[in-house]
């Protein structure tokens with residue numbers, strides 16, 4: 001049995017009752033409204049899968065009600081079928097123009113009405129599934145599966161955008177590059193799965209340490225990057241230090257296992273290509289590596 005909700009709008013209670021019964025018997029949940037204003041109210045509350053809307057109603061006719069329904073964000077894609085005795089060509093065209101997907105003439109034939117309802121409900125369900133899938137794909141396209149941080153491609157794109165904002169509004173912009181120290185040894189000693197857990201725990205420390213406006217990503221295998229908009233070199237260095245210390249003090253899920261990171265912090269210069277800024281941060285990271293690791297250079 002279907003569990004979709006259908007809102008029926010009619011100013012004649014007897015019509016609501018007959019139609020409600022036909023739809024309930026098919027397994028639909030039914031919501032009702034007896035005028036246009038009430039329809040807007042009920043629709044906003046239940047967000048139905050379909051609206052069956054009478055055209056001729058006092059105060060606000062079905063066309064106006066449909067026009068207003070289509071202005072509400074959550075309802076813009078809810079299909080509306082007009083159910084009316086007014087089915088002249090002008091009426092039908094006017095109905096489609098305000099956003100209806102179909103017309104059913106009164107008096108209606110049950111099997112035809114149900115066939116039209118089923119079709120629109122099915123289309124609506126497929127559209128919602130498609131929307132959800134698109135959202136998931138969009139999320140996947142910018143995130144790293146293992147850590148949930150942003151991925152390499154997205155970080156480069158954001159860095160470039162943040163640079164534009166920083167140049168335009170003359171605000172500081174800094175980046176941090178991190179790399180786990182001797183991570184190969186962790187993998188070799190404890191196995192790849194433990195290595196993955198370490199990457200996740202490190203990512204959690206980063207997620208908890210950064211501000212909402214900072215953009216944290218996994219740049220490569222065991223390399224991380226944080227973009228800090230409107231943040232000076234000095235303040236970004238302090239953030240990087242805090243993360244370094246926190247990671248060094250985090251237990252990594254295996255008795256006695258801790259890891260350290262080395263990092264580099266650089267502030268963006270006006271009109272500097274994104275690659276150059278990235279390279280400066282990376283060079284500073286390698287300076288930290290060569291100076292003994294578990295440190296941040298800027």
Ligand SMILES: Nc1nc2c(ncn2[C@@H]2O[C@H](COP(=O)(O)OP(=O)(O)OP(=O)(O)O)[C@@H](O)[C@H]2O)c(=O)[nH]1
Pocket residue numbers: 146179180181182183184185187191192193194195196199220221222289293
């Ligand atoms: N478990 C796990 N390991 C990864 C992943 N991506 C990269 N690695 C490992 O990260 C290690 C990086 O090793 P190296 O580049 O030699 O660096 P390192 O051992 O950290 O040494 P330094 O950077 O010089 O301190 C390699 O063993 C990679 O296999 C991943 O997604 N999961």
